[in-house]
Amino acid sequence: MHIRPVTRLPDEQHPPLGPHTDAIIKAFESRDWIFLDCHDANTAFFTYRGSFGWIDFERKAYTPSDIDLATLDCLVIRDRKTFLAEVTTCGVTKGCSHHRSMTVRFPFDGLVLPDQLDEHETQARDIDTAEVAQCLLFRECSEAVCRG
Ligand SMILES: [Zn+2]
């Protein structure tokens, strides 16, 4: 996903996540996520700074997707009083199944961020970038199952 500044701030009159908008943005930011955008009236989009061991994509000439990488991202979708976190995990968009980015979804109450974010943040920080590079170059990593 492209790292870009917020292009559309929450509408003060109709905040995208209702009364939880500020609290949810603050909760993500306190965990080193960047608030990127509101795609529409009921969503907010975040990306995790710790992706790939804190590589600073904001300072690069390319975006992660340019080089077939996916940062840990989260789209929060509000449906009346319930919230859905749609997470894209940190990984490759082309490569072996160990490293391929996946989309997972989990509901939450809008008061506390979902517990599952912990494991995805840890995976994003700890991902082996040498393995990822090999995966991008050769479409396989050194895991036994990949080497046959
Ligand atoms: Zn791989």
Ligand SMILES: [Zn+2]
């Ligand atoms: Zn592999």
